[in-house]
Each structure stands twice: as structure tokens, then as C-alpha cells.
Amino acid sequence: MGVHYAAGLMRAADGPWECREALVHGDRRWTYGQLARTVRGVAAVLRSSPGARDGVAVLADNRPEVVAVQLATHLLGYQLALLAPGATNAEREELLRHSRAGALVFAPGHAAAARALAATAGIGELLSLGPAPSCRDLAAEAAARPAEPGPLPAAPVERVRTLLCTGGTTGLPKAVVHTHGLYDALTVLVGRHGLAVPGERRLVCTPMSHISGHFALPTLLSGGTVVLHDGFDPGAVLETVAVERVNALVLTSPLMYQLLDHPALPVTDHSSLRCLGYGAAPTPLRRQQQALARLGPVLQHIYGLTEAGVVTLLQPGEHHADRPHSLAGAGRPVPGVRVEVRDEGGQRLPAGRAGEVWVRGPGVMAGYLGHPATTAEVIRDGWLRTGDIGSLDASGTLFLKARKNEVIMHASGMRIYPRVVEEVLLSHPSVRTAAVFGVPDGGDGERVHATVTPHPDAPVDPAALRAHVRAELGLDHMVPESVDVVARLPVTRNGKVDRQALKDRAASDGR
Incomplete structure (x- = not known):
């Protein structure tokens, strides 16, 4: 026992x-x-x-x-x-x-x-x-x-x-x-290579009812202090980091962007911060480099799921602003967790090949309550099918590409990973945030659609963005056929970009 x-x-x-x-x-x-x-x-x-x-x-x-x-x-x-x-x-x-x-x-x-x-x-x-x-x-x-x-x-x-x-x-x-x-x-995620170090001070501003709220438990289990906020407000977070001498916190990537863009950040004492965990959504290279420049070497990428807890960690010492490849990784499996990449038939793929990420470990759920058929679909012999597409390199580092249901099945027959197009859009000086997804093309396939938010005082020209993507990628099927410009991307209650809301908007606009 x-x-x-x-x-x-x-x-x-x-x-x-x-x-x-x-x-x-x-x-x-x-x-x-x-x-x-x-x-x-x-x-x-x-x-x-x-x-x-x-x-x-x-x-x-x-x-x-x-x-x-x-x-x-x-x-x-x-x-x-x-x-x-x-x-x-x-x-x-x-x-x-x-x-x-x-x-x-x-x-x-x-x-x-x-x-x-x-x-x-x-x-x-x-x-x-x-x-x-x-x-x-x-x-x-x-x-x-x-x-x-x-x-x-x-x-x-x-x-x-x-x-x-x-x-x-x-x-x-x-x-x-x-x-x-x-x-x-x-419990085992305590120590220099885990989520918490003994005696740390951690700020929790995401719901404790969400799996990220549970990530504060290693702090309590190692005798640290947990500072609780009822919700996320970037100004309040920065003030609390300074006043309470906070060492660690976890944010979804969209919430981290709000922190980075807040006007109080340059004048806030955040020298106590040891670790800023981020994840739950693809994080553009430009934003990672920006965070390292503004906050220092404190980034910790967390790949986790409600169904599995923490799966992999990319620690602060593994984030290198001058080595973009290092920032593309999601880290290596935490103790007790195994990760494999498999094809559609469930066969394990070699390093470098992309497929669905499968996870096994003590944190994997027992199942979905009241949904036995769905549980049987996603759990096979103790392995959880995550629904994420990724690959492993020779060192065992995981690289995530997209959610399986977010891969765009282009009418040309090509598969498009939204993150590739998003990275290019974000490299344009007028674009602040971007979300790329597929919309029906009237046949059996999809076409690429982008929703972007502009930088202040930098008007967005959709035609210029399309030309930018074509010049950078050199592939016509990856160029967004339509571009929407909005003031802010919608997010779910868990802080992720709400792609379904964006798809609904595009559909209502006749995209």
C-alpha cells in the first residue's frame, strides 16, 4: 500500500x-x-x-x-x-x-x-x-x-x-x-529538475479546479508557501511577485504574453523569480526570446494534460535564446513517465518521425467518468493517446507540432501544421498574435485561414501578410487564403486560444 x-x-x-x-x-x-x-x-x-x-x-x-x-x-x-x-x-x-x-x-x-x-x-x-x-x-x-x-x-x-x-x-x-x-x-516533482524546490514561494493565479492548480502541490509537499489569487490580472501578478518575493508560477502561454506586454514589467522587481512555467499552447519563438530578454533565464516549458498530469519539462537551463532549436522542444519525460510517438496503427515510430504522442505513467487518468467508449478509445494497455502530434529526437526530447484535430487537411492533399504558418506571421512587424486554422473549402479539404492581432500603431495589410508567408515558406498551399484582424484573440477559461470560437466567427462571416 x-x-x-x-x-x-x-x-x-x-x-x-x-x-x-x-x-x-x-x-x-x-x-x-x-x-x-x-x-x-x-x-x-x-x-x-x-x-x-x-x-x-x-x-x-x-x-x-x-x-x-x-x-x-x-x-x-x-x-x-x-x-x-x-x-x-x-x-x-x-x-x-x-x-x-x-x-x-x-x-x-x-x-x-x-x-x-x-x-x-x-x-x-x-x-x-x-x-x-x-x-x-x-x-x-x-x-x-x-x-x-x-x-x-x-x-x-x-x-x-x-x-x-x-x-x-x-x-x-x-x-x-x-x-x-x-x-x-x-510528489516526485520536487527538486532542481522538477516543478518545485523545497521552501519556494509559488503564486497560483489559474483555477485550482484545473490541472495547473494541482501543479502547486509539490510546493506544499516540500514545505513551501503558496500565494493564491482568485484570477489572473497581469498587474496584480507583477505586484505580488515583487511584494511576496515569489519564486515560481505557472501560466498558459497567452497569459504569459499579457505579463510580458504589461507596462509595469520594466519597473517591477522580479529578481526573486526562479521559474516561470508556461505551456498549454504553441509558444512562438519570438515570444520565448522576448521572455528570456525581459525576465532572464527563468522559463520552464511544461507539457501536461488534464488526463495525464505533467508529461515533460524543458528546464530553465535548457532555454537558449541564441539556439532556436532548443526553444522548440517540450523537454524530456519527468520521472516515472514514458513517452512514445506512434503511427495511426499504433506502431512506434523512430526518432525524427512525426506521429501521435502516447504517454504512460502513474498520473494517467483512470478514464472519463460516464464515457466508457471514449475511455476505451484513448487508453490502450495503460497508454494514453494524447491527441497531440509530435516527434522525439535521439536524446528523448519531445517536439510538439499540433493537436491532431488542428492539423489542416489542405485540398491539395498536404497536411499543414498551424504552428509553422503562425511562426512566419509573427515574424512580420505588424503582427502581435496569430492563430491559424482550417476552414472548409467547399469540397473534401480545407483551406488555410489566419486570425491576427496588430501591434499598436501598426496597421495590418492582409495582402502583405500573405505575400510575407509566400516569400518565407515558398509554398502556395501554406499561404492563408483569408486573414481576419481582431483586437484580441479569444481564450478559454483555462487561458488557451479558443480556436473553436475563431472557427465559428469565420463560419459566420462566410469564410
Whole structure:
């Protein structure tokens, strides 16, 4: 039987780390001792809730109590479902319908949504993280519980189940089922070659209900401090980095661009920053070089999935601004993870050949809740088919090219990877950001379409952009046949470029 991650954290919180700062949220500062006491109180309240035994769902922004609820729920062996605050009601209902949770824990700011969800999903008990009408105040009851002597008993690790929502932009996201294997995988990512170093100070400004929020766990598991923001605001992030002496944070690439472009960056003291994790979308070479110039050698590329946790890391020491090839890599697999590139028949491909990325490791999901057929399609003999296209070099470094469903099947019969065209567009002085995708050509194939945003005071000439791509690539089929200019690219709630929204826009414009 493995070691329960939450039990190990509680032992340290009760012992050598008791007086260390664990969590910061606004003007609230929790020590590890306070976190441990809150976990005990929350566990006592949840034990008294018959509905919680069927599963606990959480709808809240980033706050210390969410960490306590997660730890308590896992220690009790109850199923935990994390609902994204930015999700639609339909998406939340989909997760709750399959999870069959009996208790919903919510922050007071989400009271109306929580009551509506409880009514439609048949949840019997509402527990608030603060005063709310006609609900048990979980936070108040937990604080009022007398301290229980001795360690809090932990359920067997086999009973740990966490439900996270995928961040897809087509159809309703699915609930991913994770076991304790995810936490085993995160536990080993401590140290110079992992996600966290002991005692670091990490800022979390992406939702804790998303897999990137879980990437903060190695910080807590190694005695560091996690500073919580309820959402992403580049100015607030920069101020917090300076004031709290933040060492690490993780952002999607589009959010990193907002940070790089913020006017406060040149006058902000970010000397404490050791590691800025980025990923979740292709990152243009120009932006990587810009980040290295403005922030220093702190970039850490993270390739991970909701379905698999962290897969590969490209560490700060492996980012070289003068060696573009080094910046194109997604890094090598983290400990315990295997990566293979396979063809459409599932056969392993040699180094240098592009195909679908397959992943195996302790962090791979158990499956999609309520979708057994889809689970069987993506998990084969313990290997997860990621849906990403990439290749491995002789050293085992992974190079990602595109999502499988984003490859443009051109009418000429050629396959086009959007990132290749995007890189060329971004090299034009008038283009700030770009997204390339395929639109129907009226037959069986697709044609290339681009949506770009301009640099300030640099008007975009679509004809000039098309000529630029033709001159750089020398291939007519890779030249966008149509170009849209917008003020900002839409992003999903997880900070990725919302390509489906762009495709819908193009379709409505008759592209």
C-alpha cells in the first residue's frame, strides 16, 4: 500500500513545518499548523454529512479553504469533484450528473449558482465557505470543532478519486477521473529538475479546479508557501511577485504574453523569480526570446494534460535564446513517465518521425467518468493517446507540432501544421498574435485561414501578410487564403486560444 500524500503533508504540518507559512490569500496568512487544524475541522464536518459520503463537489475561487477541503476529502476516502468557476452551468451539471456527489461546498460568491446546481443535480446538502442563508457554514463549523488529539486517520490510497473537467472547446467537457497515482506523480516533482524546490514561494493565479492548480502541490509537499489569487490580472501578478518575493508560477502561454506586454514589467522587481512555467499552447519563438530578454533565464516549458498530469519539462537551463532549436522542444519525460510517438496503427515510430504522442505513467487518468467508449478509445494497455502530434529526437526530447484535430487537411492533399504558418506571421512587424486554422473549402479539404492581432500603431495589410508567408515558406498551399484582424484573440477559461470560437466567427462571416 502506498503512502497517502495528504497524510504525509499533515504529519509535516503538525510537526517540523507547524510555524511555516503555507498559504497566503489577500491579507490572510495560514501557517501549516493552521492548515492542519482546518483540515481536521473540515473532516469532522464532512463525516457528519451523509451526503458527503457519496462525494464532495467544490465550487469556489482560489482560497485556502479549498486546499483544506481537498485534503480532508481525500483523507476520508470520499470522491472529490472540482467544478471550474468559469464553466457554464451545463458543463457543471454534466460533471455533477456523472459524479453523483451528495454534498456541494461553495464560496459565498457562488451561492446562486450552487443552489441552482443543487436543484438540477439532486444534491442533498449545501455547505458554504462563509455565511450564506439556509446553509451550513462549513468554515465556521470547522473552526469551532475542538482539536482532536493524534494524527487524522487516512483512508486507503485506493479510495482517492478526483474529478477534473477537461478544458475542451468543442462540446461539453468530460470529467476526468484521477486516482492517487496523480499525487504520486506530483510528489516526485520536487527538486532542481522538477516543478518545485523545497521552501519556494509559488503564486497560483489559474483555477485550482484545473490541472495547473494541482501543479502547486509539490510546493506544499516540500514545505513551501503558496500565494493564491482568485484570477489572473497581469498587474496584480507583477505586484505580488515583487511584494511576496515569489519564486515560481505557472501560466498558459497567452497569459504569459499579457505579463510580458504589461507596462509595469520594466519597473517591477522580479529578481526573486526562479521559474516561470508556461505551456498549454504553441509558444512562438519570438515570444520565448522576448521572455528570456525581459525576465532572464527563468522559463520552464511544461507539457501536461488534464488526463495525464505533467508529461515533460524543458528546464530553465535548457532555454537558449541564441539556439532556436532548443526553444522548440517540450523537454524530456519527468520521472516515472514514458513517452512514445506512434503511427495511426499504433506502431512506434523512430526518432525524427512525426506521429501521435502516447504517454504512460502513474498520473494517467483512470478514464472519463460516464464515457466508457471514449475511455476505451484513448487508453490502450495503460497508454494514453494524447491527441497531440509530435516527434522525439535521439536524446528523448519531445517536439510538439499540433493537436491532431488542428492539423489542416489542405485540398491539395498536404497536411499543414498551424504552428509553422503562425511562426512566419509573427515574424512580420505588424503582427502581435496569430492563430491559424482550417476552414472548409467547399469540397473534401480545407483551406488555410489566419486570425491576427496588430501591434499598436501598426496597421495590418492582409495582402502583405500573405505575400510575407509566400516569400518565407515558398509554398502556395501554406499561404492563408483569408486573414481576419481582431483586437484580441479569444481564450478559454483555462487561458488557451479558443480556436473553436475563431472557427465559428469565420463560419459566420462566410469564410
